Amino acid sequence: MRPLAHLADRDDAVAFDAFDILTSPALRDVARGPLHRARHAGRPCYAPMGQRWCDDCEATFDDLRLSAFQRLRSALKGPIPTTRSGEPVRELVLLRTHVTSPQAQYEDTAALAPALRRRPSKREHPWLRAARAQLVHYPVRYLEERTRRADAVQRGAAAHPDRDLRQAAWAAPLRSDPVMLDMLIYAVFAVRRGTTTLFEVPDDLRQRHDLSRAEATWRLRDALIALRKTNPAFYHANIDDLTLGPTVDQAIDPQTLLEQAGDREVSRSRLRKILADPTTGAAYRAIIKSICEADRAHPTVPVQTAARSLHLTPEKAHDLINQLAREVAKAGLDWTIQLAETS
Structure with missing residues (x-):
């Protein structure tokens, strides 16, 4: 048995062992969706052997565990983190009070772990609800977005491509056309999300510029061609040619791919209109x-x-x-x- 009180033990190794037993199952449940969407297009993630995730997802999960553990230990050892208004975070106060109480000596972390995996309930102890919020959900906030950005940067892509397009000197010619700028910002984030339908421009973007589906497809194609000519390095780092079609001959020039993808979406738009x-x-x-x-x-x-x-x-x-x-x-x-x- 690993008592809940071990979370406050002076020895970090003892504390982490209890923390891992208590929180890891719930943390893995919550992190699974964002990580699979960010790295595997929503498909399950498996290691080559065993039941674990791939190395990248396991590494991210380990970082999440460590971050949550450090947040808890900081709250137990020192001042409670505060809100923007300067008030101590109420949930961490509840958590510290219970973990350091005499009752925690008799509570088994393994027995409590399944409760963290369940949805919040009004009947559960307030400290348990606080633990779920601060040790499970808080570390996973914005996880999908953060993972996509980190992976993109690791591949050589821009951390904030929209900022580069809006502010970088090299992008000034692209900013002269508001439609082109909006199309490029849409494209880099759509590619980062793993889209397989890049040229199906969202309705809100089309309507903002009063474009038909076919017009939007061609404007996007022209914008990507202009981006490739203006900054080939940025284009190749942020726009993967594999997103331009289901099968791609890598010997084909990227501009040809863009033109083919544009033609494909125009034809699809025409066929939709005919059948409708x-x-x-x-x-x-x-x-x-x-x-x-x-x-x-x-x-x-x-x-x-x-x-x-x-x-x-x-x-x-x-x-x-x-x-x-x-x-x-x-x-x-x-x-x-x-x-x-x-x-």
Whole structure:
């Protein structure tokens, strides 16, 4: 048994052992989501062997444990940290009072640990609620953002790319166009969040500058091309070319990738608009599905479907299929199939 009172032991090793038993399960629960989103696109994180996380996430978790432990030990040994108004942090006062009380000698940290993993309850002891807030949730605040920034800096990216774009002398030409500046700030943070749909510009950003989806895609593409020309080092450190498409030939020039990605998003925007039409959307859905399912054995099926669904002559149906096939090719076959099935 490791008594709760060991948290206040003079020996840091004894205190940390009790602290680890009490807080680590709950701290790992709370840190899991932010770390997995920051480093693994929300997917589970596993070590090559065993049940632990990857080395990077385990190292971050160790830092969190140490930070929380030092915060507790500081509150137990010295003055209680204060709020902005100068008042002692009430939760740390409650925690210190209980940990140093005679009752703590008889409380088992292992038995208390599951309680920290549960949601707060009005029926639980105030000190336990205080421990959860200060030793579990407080260390994890802004963890996802902090992890993304630290990892980006380790890769050579800017710690505050938005500040560089707004203030750096080299970025002055980019700031001459407010739309370009906003697009670049959006892009660097979208890439940092691990986006796979960089060119799907958020609606609020489009509406702020009165842009259609296609216009926003092209403005973003042009902004990234301008950034690459203005500061190639900043571009390569903060914009990963792998985000520009699902499969990338690294021999292709990045500007070509940007142009291809822009074309892809424009085509996707057009296909969305076509299928959303309340009058002809259903007919076009059947036509686009026939294009996606066409094979060499039945090459005329899409033309026949278009002629029948939209009452077109064979010549006009053939022209329409050629046009739609180009859009499907640019948008991506798998993406178009999913769109046709779900729209």
